[in-house]
Amino acid sequence: MTREELLKDIKDRFKDDIIDFIDTSPTRVYIEIKPESLVKAATYIFKDLEARFNIASGVDTPSNIEILYHFSIEYLNVLISLRVKLDKKKPAVASLTPVFKGANWIEREMHELLGIDFIGHPDLSRLLLADEWPEGVYPLRKDYKEWDKKAIRDRGV
Amino acid sequence: MAKSVIPIGPYHPLQEEPEFFTLTVDGETVVDIDIQIGYNHRGIEKLSERKTFDQSTFVIERICGICSTNHPFAYTRAVEDIIQVEVPERAKYIRTIIAEGERIHSHLLWLGLAGHFLGYNTVYMWVWKLREEILDVMEILSGNRNSYAMFKPGGVRRDINAEDIPLVIKKIDSIIPTLTRLKKAIIDDPVLHARLKGIGILTKQEAIDYCALGPTSRASGVARDVRKDAPYGAYDRVEWDMIVTENGDVFDKVVVRILEMYESIKIVKTCLQNLPDGEIDLNIKDIPPGEGIGAAEAPRGETFHYVRSDGTNRPARHKVRAPTFMNLPTCKTTVIGETVSDATIILAGVDPCYCCTERMAVRSIKGKKLYNGQDLIRLSQEKTETIKKKMGIK
Amino acid sequence: MKLPKIRELIEAIKALIVGPYTSKFPFKPHEPYPSFRGQPVYNPDKCVGCLACEEVCPADAIGHEDITDSLNPKRKIIHYTDTCIFCGCCEAACIADNEGIKLSNEFDLAFFDRKTAEESIEKDLQLCEICGAVIACKDHLKWIAEKIGELTYSNPTLYQSRLKSLGIIDENITSVLKDHGRSDRVKILCARCRRETTLTTV
Numbered sequence: 043m044t045r046e047e048l049l050k051d052i053k054d055r056f057k058d059d060i061i062d063f064i065d066t067s068p069t070r071v072y073i074e075i076k077p078e079s080l081v082k083a084a085t086y087i088f089k090d091l092e093a094r095f096n097i098a099s100g101v102d103t104p105s106n107i108e109i110l111y112h113f114s115i116e117y118l119n120v121l122i123s124l125r126v127k128l129d130k131k132k133p134a135v136a137s138l139t140p141v142f143k144g145a146n147w148i149e150r151e152m153h154e155l156l157g158i159d160f161i162g163h164p165d166l167s168r169l170l171l172a173d174e175w176p177e178g179v180y181p182l183r184k185d186y187k188e189w190d191k192k193a194i195r196d197r198g199v
Numbered sequence: 200m201a202k203s204v205i206p207i208g209p210y211h212p213l214q215e216e217p218e219f220f221t222l223t224v225d226g227e228t229v230v231d232i233d234i235q236i237g238y239n240h241r242g243i244e245k246l247s248e249r250k251t252f253d254q255s256t257f258v259i260e261r262i263c264g265i266c267s268t269n270h271p272f273a274y275t276r277a278v279e280d281i282i283q284v285e286v287p288e289r290a291k292y293i294r295t296i297i298a299e300g301e302r303i304h305s306h307l308l309w310l311g312l313a314g315h316f317l318g319y320n321t322v323y324m325w326v327w328k329l330r331e332e333i334l335d336v337m338e339i340l341s342g343n344r345n346s347y348a349m350f351k352p353g354g355v356r357r358d359i360n361a362e363d364i365p366l367v368i369k370k371i372d373s374i375i376p377t378l379t380r381l382k383k384a385i386i387d388d389p390v391l392h393a394r395l396k397g398i399g400i401l402t403k404q405e406a407i408d409y410c411a412l413g414p415t416s417r418a419s420g421v422a423r424d425v426r427k428d429a430p431y432g433a434y435d436r437v438e439w440d441m442i443v444t445e446n447g448d449v450f451d452k453v454v455v456r457i458l459e460m461y462e463s464i465k466i467v468k469t470c471l472q473n474l475p476d477g478e479i480d481l482n483i484k485d486i487p488p489g490e491g492i493g494a495a496e497a498p499r500g501e502t503f504h505y506v507r508s509d510g511t512n513r514p515a516r517h518k519v520r521a522p523t524f525m526n527l528p529t530c531k532t533t534v535i536g537e538t539v540s541d542a543t544i545i546l547a548g549v550d551p552c553y554c555c556t557e558r559m560a561v562r563s564i565k566g567k568k569l570y571n572g573q574d575l576i577r578l579s580q581e582k583t584e585t586i587k588k589k590m591g592i593k
Numbered sequence: 594m595k596l597p598k599i600r601e602l603i604e605a606i607k608a609l610i611v612g613p614y615t616s617k618f619p620f621k622p623h624e625p626y627p628s629f630r631g632q633p634v635y636n637p638d639k640c641v642g643c644l645a646c647e648e649v650c651p652a653d654a655i656g657h658e659d660i661t662d663s664l665n666p667k668r669k670i671i672h673y674t675d676t677c678i679f680c681g682c683c684e685a686a687c688i689a690d691n692e693g694i695k696l697s698n699e700f701d702l703a704f705f706d707r708k709t710a711e712e713s714i715e716k717d718l719q720l721c722e723i724c725g726a727v728i729a730c731k732d733h734l735k736w737i738a739e740k741i742g743e744l745t746y747s748n749p750t751l752y753q754s755r756l757k758s759l760g761i762i763d764e765n766i767t768s769v770l771k772d773h774g775r776s777d778r779v780k781i782l783c784a785r786c787r788r789e790t791t792l793t794t795v
Binding site: 067069072094096097099102110112114116117119121123142144170171172 | 236237240242244245280283407408409410423428429490492494501503505507515516518520524525528
């Protein structure tokens with residue numbers, strides 16, 4: 043399939059779920075979809091279009107929390123990013139780990155650094171933060187405050 | 200039956216870098232493995248939000264010591280992707296030279312460590328002696344043996360002088376005969392065949408499912424390489440081949456890495472001889488709001504950076520993904536079913552960006568024996584000795 | 594089975610003849626390549642004291658201290674050598690033709706007490722003649738005056754600094770009558786006092 047056919051195929055198949063479609067550069071496509079149709083779209087892109095899952099990145103913006111899932115289609119040199127926007131008070135979305143195992147660790151990391159809940163993940167335990175890090179404190183959020191009073195903050199001399 | 204587990208924790212006087220693998224063994228066979236990471240978490244993504252775009256390059260370079268060029272390479276490509284510009288030609292060639300020079304020294308480092316784990320300490324010493332030539336080359340070109348400080352959004356910081364180039368080419372040419380001798384010694388050795396063939400096989404379907412990258416996936420038959428799929432720098436202007444093998448065991452991973460070194464040497468020499476003239480920097484002043492993605496091929500796989508800017512001179516969000524993050528979970532399938540004495544070399548075959556096997560706690564289901572990292576290396580070296588005796592080689 | 598070992602023997606014999614690759618470092622000095630990036634060193638004659646290096650340093654390894662309570666006020670620029678990462682950003686950002694601070698070839702920098710790990714230079718500071726606030730270093734004002742040519746003569750701070758450095762100003766005449774009157778407009782002032790004297794109509 044050529045690049046135009048591929049994008050038209052995605053647009054037609056998911057026309058009820060796509061909110062926004064940004065296609066300004068030859069190698070990057072940003073598609074915003076509704077959170078409910080994430081698993082459907084990701085399964086199609088991973089299994090039928092044979093894309094490779096790169097990583098997912100969570101972003102804390104002033105209005106909501108976004109997650110971008112990056113897939114790369116190597117034979118066309120195109121990187122498709124699926125964006126979902128979640129509510130800031132209780133961000134939750136379905137997990138992609140049952141679809142492909144590469145999503146296991148990144149969802150654990152986003153859960154503890156940004157506070158996003160992944161429904162259906164087999165084991166949402168701590169990956170990166172220390173055991174004595176308090177619950178409910180999410181470092182990558184913009185309103186994070188330093189909680190450790192004994193930490194050294196300057197040159198230490 | 201009640202088991203008492205005494206963990207030999209991540210902070211131990213004999214360990215170098217903290218990681219924690221827990222192998223559950225039944226006699227000699229590994230039954231389960233549990234991986235715990237996070238002891239080296241430094242909060243680099245949050246730190247990058249407090250520095251300007253230019254200063255952030257130096258923080259990013261220090262994420263890793265041995266694959267330290269590819270992180271700034273991917274980051275500067277991501278920032279240039281926000282404004283959709285291309286750097287000047289001379290800057291592309293200089294960036295490629297530095298990146299390939301680093302690939303050579305990183306693969307040599309891995310080869311030495313693999314020799315050490317198997318008990319071939321001579322290979323370890325000789326390969327690291329060879330590596331000194333490459334580190335001298337990097338010092339001539341950029342000023343330091345590691346952490347080269349050459350990258351900048353919009354180009355490179357320093358230029359290469361024309362009078363240094365003949366000395367650099369002479370040094371690179373001087374390592375080729377020794378490397379060829381080493382390659383033949385490793386590929387022909389019957390003890391290494393017995394030790395490494397058929398061990399730790401990662402099948403093609405598993406490699407696709409876990410989204411493995413770099414030599415780990417190329418050894419299993421999945422032909423993925425960012426330099427060929429989405430060319431950047433000077434990679435599409437130089438002739439070179441991608442090395443792919445079929446079997447997926449540890450021997451194939453060794454072969455892929457050794458043959459890749461030859462390709463890197465070819466790329467560095469061609470780029471140095473055909474360096475075009477011109478500017479080295481675009482002098483980018485400010486970055487408008489937007490988002491960008493950059494990828495580069497590190498010695499271990501593909502690094503991926505995502506940068507979002509909101510119009511100020513600091514990134515609003517910077518996501519870093521090192522290749523070991525995707526390669527390390529593949530240990531779950533490759534180690535289970537193998538013997539304990541092979542565990543070190545399988546875990547090192549993934550070439551994690553740290554010396555992972557120093558921090559393993561192995562507990563046995565039957566009985567109370569507890570192995571630590573030094574014990575496992577010793578077991579691996581003893582197995583090589585037994586194989587040698589069996590084959591009648593001294 | 595013996596054949597492969599002869600190939601490796603060549604390498605062993607070569608190593609025996611040539612000797613070890615390492616040098617006897619503390620007993621014999623080591624000369625790094627000319628392009629080696631060592632510790633940054635200030636040049637007090639070229640540095641103008643503008644603090645561009647402090648703005649740009651990624652590791653926050655440069656700081657400054659303004660000493661204003663003595664008869665000759667000074668600015669002390671401090672480079673913390675234990676925090677420095679030897680990247681060369683300060684040299685690239687220096688406005689005095691990249692010569693105010695330069696990376697040398699020194700690499701043998703160990704110390705015992707962390708408090709001694711700093712190098713500093715001092716530059717003369719220019720204070721406002723009415724309120725005493727810090728304007729800039731005297732060399733910096735001279736540098737600006739030389740760079741903008743004839744436009745210097747539109748700003749009393751700049752042309753007075755330039756004429757003072759050439760030695761052709763009479764201190765007694767210009768420092769008299771320290772009220773906010775017309776005579777204050779011909780003095781070396783900080784930005785706030787300049788605004789107040791320009792806006793007064795007395």
